Amino acid sequence: MYVDSHCHLSFPELRDRVDEVRSAMAAARVDRALCICTTIEEFPSVHALATGHDNLWCTVGVHPESEGVHEPGVEELLALASRPRVVGVGETGLDYYRLNGRSVEQMAWQRERFRVHVRAARACGLPLVVHTRSASEDTLAILREEGGGSVRGVFHCFTETMEVARAALDLGFHVSFSGILTFRNAEALRAVARAVPLERCLIETDSPYLAPVPHRGRLNSPAYVPFVAACLAEVKQLALETVARATSENFERLFRIPSPTEAGGP
Numbered sequence: 001m002y003v004d005s006h007c008h009l010s011f012p013e014l015r016d017r018v019d020e021v022r023s024a025m026a027a028a029r030v031d032r033a034l035c036i037c038t039t040i041e042e043f044p045s046v047h048a049l050a051t052g053h054d055n056l057w058c059t060v061g062v063h064p065e066s067e068g069v070h071e072p073g074v075e076e077l078l079a080l081a082s083r084p085r086v087v088g089v090g091e092t093g094l095d096y097y098r099l100n101g102r103s104v105e106q107m108a109w110q111r112e113r114f115r116v117h118v119r120a121a122r123a124c125g126l127p128l129v130v131h132t133r134s135a136s137e138d139t140l141a142i143l144r145e146e147g148g149g150s151v152r153g154v155f156h157c158f159t160e161t162m163e164v165a166r167a168a169l170d171l172g173f174h175v176s177f178s179g180i181l182t183f184r185n186a187e188a189l190r191a192v193a194r195a196v197p198l199e200r201c202l203i204e205t206d207s208p209y210l211a212p213v214p215h216r217g218r219l220n221s222p223a224y225v226p227f228v229a230a231c232l233a234e235v236k237q238l239a240l241e242t243v244a245r246a247t248s249e250n251f252e253r254l255f256r257i258p259s260p261t262e263a264g265g266p
């Protein structure tokens with residue numbers, strides 16, 4: 001019924017409890033999850049999750065905050081993206097939130113890394129999983145410059161303004177909401193969620209972090225994505241069932257994943 005469009009099951013907090021995580025998912029009716037890659041070094045373990053479990057898929061990419069790691073070129077990203085069960089490029093993007101004493105100018109390496117990922121997505125036609133924080137102008141500019149109007153994807157864990165959401169929607173992107181949507185002080189974000197058309201909304205946990213209310217502060221896992229769906233349903237004044245189905249169908253369409261029935265379910 002539900003899909004977690006963004007989780008990190010290969011992170012130390014979750015990687016030794018994948019069986020437990022998958023049982024909790026089944027109990028919470030979270031059928032599927034997308035395991036997100038943050039470094040090329042991590043890719044083999046993210047990919048193993050996706051090839052080893054029929055309800056998990058994965059991406060390939062280097063997170064903007066990953067430093068001192070292998071820097072792939074377009075060709076290397078394309079080779080990894082062509083592997084089975086890799087359905088997206090990312091997570092990638094820009095993050096100027098923690099500059100650690102550097103200027104935005106000095107973050108040129110991040111912008112170059114992002115450009116390489118957009119070029120790879122454009123070349124292979126897979127959707128981009130975009131992470132942007134305190135850097136929306138540059139993120140949008142690079143997507144426009146490198147995307148050539150053909151790159152699609154999702155702005156994940158969205159916390160930006162309505163203007164940024166509109167720009168992302170205009171570029172053909174989806175907007176994904178995490179547990180932050182449920183936080184008490186997130187009224188502005190809930191207003192954005194109210195305005196984003198349901199057919200462009202995704203839901204995610206970004207686990208192991210950002211557990212939604214009522215589990216805020218605890219270890220997060222894909223089994224908690226229904227709390228995000230419930231909040232989105234409340235914000236949009238829709239039935240939970242409607243939001244669950246729409247966000248699952250949006251996920252299938254964007255990442256070209258067959259629905260469980262098409263795949264020979266139920």
Ligand SMILES: [Zn+2]
Nearest residue numbers: 091131156157
């Ligand atoms: Zn992210």
Ligand SMILES: [Zn+2]
Nearest residue numbers: 006036091206
């Ligand atoms: Zn993430």
